[in-house]
Amino acid sequence: MSARRSVEVEGLHHGGVPIPMACRVGPLLVSSSVLGQDPVTGALPDDVAEQVALVFANVRRVLEAGGATTDHVAKLTFHVRDRSARAAIDEHWLAMFPDPASRPARHTVPGDLPPAFHVQCEVLAYVTEETP
Incomplete structure (x- = not known):
């Protein structure tokens, strides 16, 4: 049995390509x-x-x-078409991580995204205990 497990999320996908939404090792x-x-x-x-x-x-x-919560998040990386998206990101960031002493790392990278995309995010989390 592999130590690696694909994580799928109903309703989320990558357009039919064989890539899971996340991976847990x-x-x-x-x-x-x-x-x-x-x-x-x-x-x-x-x-x-x-x-x-x-x-x-x-x-x-x-x-x-993936068996995690926002408390397990170590880093979020946002890829944005335009840096002006940071204002909207900040609003939700502060709601998700209101304690300034307990926020994950964050990186916002401007880039050339496909036409319909304004933002995409990558998550890195470390789950210190098993959650149901």
Whole structure:
């Protein structure tokens, strides 16, 4: 039996390519790109703020599917089409991690994303205890 386990999340996908939403190896949980995709419709909203809100909601879903919580997050990396997305990211960041003494590392990288994408996120978490 492999120590590595693929983590799938209902409603989230990478367009039919054989890539899981995350991978768990022991206490380490690493995501693939988490998008601002509506898990019910599969649509990506045109609005940056709406995509960012969905990214954060989807990050929670990926963490849960991998047996983690936001307390286990060590780092989030955001890939953005435009740095102006940082304002929307900051709003949700502060809501998800309100304690300034207990926030994960974060990196925001501007880049050339596919046309419909304003933001995507990668998660690195270390699960110190088993959660159901």
